[in-house]
Amino acid sequence: MTVSSPPAVARVAADAPKVKRKPRFRNSWTGWGFLAPFMIVFALVFLAPIVYSLWLSLFRNQLVGGNAFVGLDNYVRAFSDPQFWGSLFRVTLFLAVQVPVMLFLALLVALAIDSGRLYGRSFFRIAIFLPYAVPAVVATLMWGFIYGTRFGLVGNINEALGIQLPNPLSPDLVLASIGNIVTWEFIGYNMLIFYSALRVIPTSLYEAAEIDGAGQFRVIRAIKLPAIRGALVIATIFSIIGSFQLFNEPSILQSLAPNAISTSFTPNLYAYSLSFSGQQYNYSAAVAIVMGLITMLIAYVVQLRGMRKDG
Amino acid sequence: MQRPTRRGIVTGAALTAVAALTLSGCAGSGAGESASGDQTITVWAWEPTLEQVAADFEAENEGVTVELVNAGTGNDQYTALQNAIAAGSGLPDVAQIEYYAVPQFALAGSLADLNEFGASDLEDTFTPGPWGSVALQDGVFGLPMDSGPMALFYNEEVFAAHNVAVPTTWDEYLEAARALHAADPNLYIANDTGDAGFTTSMIWQAGGQPYQVDGTDVTIDFSDEGTTRFAELWQQLIEEDLVAPISSWSDEWYQGLGDGSIASLTIGAWMPANLESGVPDGAGKWRVAPMPQWEAGANATAENGGSSLAIPADADNKELAYEFIEYANAGDGVQTRVDGGAFPATTAELTSDEFLGAEFEYFGGQKVNEVLSASAENVVEGWSYLPFQVYANSIFNDTAGQAYVGGTTLTDGLSAWQDASAKYGAEQGFTVN
Structure with a gap:
């Protein structure tokens, strides 16, 4: 019986399409009709800009000489552009240092709040999340004032204590200062992702652990962390994308530290100044596309690694 | 230098420009419809003293409407202008352009040579610095509005x-x-x-x-x-x-x-x-x-700084546009702007007793x-x-x-x-x- 039944099923399955092929074909167009409103919006809003950027990146428009098709020249130029690679290196460094620090702190806070041993839990949750609700522009302006060595908070501390703190907006420290702002802004956001993942862990697991005599650290290591791996991967991917797209903070601090933050400080800032002060829209499009691909690639690798451990 | 000229005016400008926009916006739609079609010019500028100049110009020329638009300050406006030039539509008839940016637009062929309206006759009207900034090679690509000696x-x-x-x-x-x-x-x-x-x-x-x-x-x-x-x-x-x-x-x-x-x-x-x-x-x-x-x-x-009023090469109404910038920068408009706090680029105003003799309280008289x-x-x-x-x-x-x-x-x-x-x-x- 186990041997004879599969062929029978297969035969029926093979017969069925033969009979109904024609009507189904017509139906498939009806389906597209229903999808059309979505597909049109999708094409206009998502596909058209990407295609247009790709199209732009194949040309070169000069002040003298006008517009010309140059094929992949812009991409060749991007790959040998020290300013572009310099900016990419800078955001990679930022990614390597700032993201782990931020995620670790966010995890720590989420675990602390989740532990149930914290007094005033909801107050801390709100207070730590609050910076995320402050617009990045406002947050950066505020930190810019704090960082001021003459009239800002740093200046006030120097004056009050008679010391000389290093200037947070000097070329050597400005990346760390930006990292500090971004960490401040996004700890709450990541904490909330982790916290909500922690809340859905069934309490029965904790009870079982308690019966087995596991301590708090053991519970964290053996239950909590494995259970929120998905959230960790997601937060990491968001942070990678965020780091590569770093723009607001350096762009606003630039007016306070013009010599520390160059026009090619981050890839996004570089693309921005290329197109809006340099009118090199074509090259700027190429830089943006290369950057998008690199971001996708790294995010994909991180996702693969995260998923593999899961399985 | 992009900042000085704009900031020169920016603080006050922010408010006045908004007011100007609203005012000229209302006036524009009303008068533009009643007047015969092509008597409207659009002016992209952030210089606040132009508001009064535009009103006076409208009063003196019946049926003419000047739409004063603040399309951004300095670089922002140049970006908008560059886009309009590239697109070939939405161009203003007059644009404020700082001296340092004039060559960039002139060379690209984006600005009208004002010699066709006899602008070179005005050479002696202006002080040499600003004039030299708009008279490039064989053409005159704008009229100096203010200056920053x-x-x-x-x-x-x-x-x-x-x-x-x-x-x-x-x-x-x-x-x-x-x-x-x-x-x-x-x-x-x-x-x-x-x-x-x-x-x-x-x-x-x-x-x-x-x-x-x-x-x-x-x-x-x-x-x-x-x-x-x-x-x-x-x-x-x-x-x-x-x-x-x-x-x-x-x-x-x-x-x-x-x-x-x-x-x-x-x-x-x-x-x-x-x-x-x-x-x-x-x-x-x-x-x-x-x-x-x-x-x-x-x-x-x-x-150091200063800007001109120029006419895009493909502007719709170049004659009227030129009349306006001549009025604003070399005619009666100059005194209006000096009264409004501008530093002119015209020899006559710069050497007038009234201008020279003005005592500034801020500077201890x-x-x-x-x-x-x-x-x-x-x-x-x-x-x-x-x-x-x-x-x-x-x-x-x-x-x-x-x-x-x-x-x-x-x-x-x-x-x-x-x-x-x-x-x-x-x-x-x-x-x-």
Whole structure:
């Protein structure tokens, strides 16, 4: 019986399409009709800009000489552009240092709040999340004032204590200062992702652990962390994308530290100044596309690694 | 220099421009419909005094409507204008363009040559500096609206308190800078974090001519005598920490100007209105002196900022547009704008007794315009900006600005700026060097 039944099923399955092929074909167009409103919006809003950027990146428009098709020249130029690679290196460094620090702190806070041993839990949750609700522009302006060595908070501390703190907006420290702002802004956001993942862990697991005599650290290591791996991967991917797209903070601090933050400080800032002060829209499009691909690639690798451990 | 001119006006402008927009917007829709079709011109400008000029122009010419639009300040507006030019639609009939940006638009063929309307007859109407900025090669690509001949604005109270004489030469300036900073380590003679507009103006006064432009042939050379003179002096000021590391137009800057920790400014003649509105604490303390000189007894100056009104090559109503800019910049509009606080570019107004004799309460009753007007007459001739100065200025801090944070010297920084500008020029199809 186990041997004879599969062929029978297969035969029926093979017969069925033969009979109904024609009507189904017509139906498939009806389906597209229903999808059309979505597909049109999708094409206009998502596909058209990407295609247009790709199209732009194949040309070169000069002040003298006008517009010309140059094929992949812009991409060749991007790959040998020290300013572009310099900016990419800078955001990679930022990614390597700032993201782990931020995620670790966010995890720590989420675990602390989740532990149930914290007094005033909801107050801390709100207070730590609050910076995320402050617009990045406002947050950066505020930190810019704090960082001021003459009239800002740093200046006030120097004056009050008679010391000389290093200037947070000097070329050597400005990346760390930006990292500090971004960490401040996004700890709450990541904490909330982790916290909500922690809340859905069934309490029965904790009870079982308690019966087995596991301590708090053991519970964290053996239950909590494995259970929120998905959230960790997601937060990491968001942070990678965020780091590569770093723009607001350096762009606003630039007016306070013009010599520390160059026009090619981050890839996004570089693309921005290329197109809006340099009118090199074509090259700027190429830089943006290369950057998008690199971001996708790294995010994909991180996702693969995260998923593999899961399985 | 993009900032000065705009800021010149920005604080007040923000409000007035909004008002202007609303007002002209209403007037535009009403009058535009009743008048015969092509009697409307659109003006893109952020200069606030144009609002009154536009109203007067409408009153004098029946059926004419001037739509004054603030399409952004400086670079923002150039971006919008560039886009409109590229798109070939939505062009204004008149656009405000700063002097340093005129060559960029003129060379690209985006601006109408005003010679076809007889603009070259107006040469003597304007002072040489601004005129030289709009009369490029064989054409006239705009009419000068205001100007920024440089002068030394200084806080007399601070200089007097420390018994430091007001410098008349750059050597004295260096000595004064040392004396002030030695007397009080929080006191600086000036602020500077690297400003392309200021640097080019200083080189201009020193007789340097780093930019030579002949059609699409461009020469950039920051090693001539004038440039070297400036770079060597300023390098000493930077090295000895004699200039405050504060960017102009920042909050710290305004505070520094108000509390006396920034003792002077070498800047364009549009500054008085800014000081009055931005630094109320300085009232009665500030004075204006001629720009310090490289040779004792000389009187060379340079322009710093200022803008023109130009007509895009593909504008719809060029004749009426020209009538308007002639009215605003060389006709009755000039007095209207002077009354509104602008510093004109026309010889007649600059030499009128009323203008020269005006006493400024803010400057302790000093007849400030006498100094500024004299400066306008002594602008060194022969300066030209790059046909891609807008971009070049935007990368100044990437290169020359590094000298201010100890990464390099000003001379090497300027040389790096030269290379980066030349590279961009070549990418844009110019023949560089």
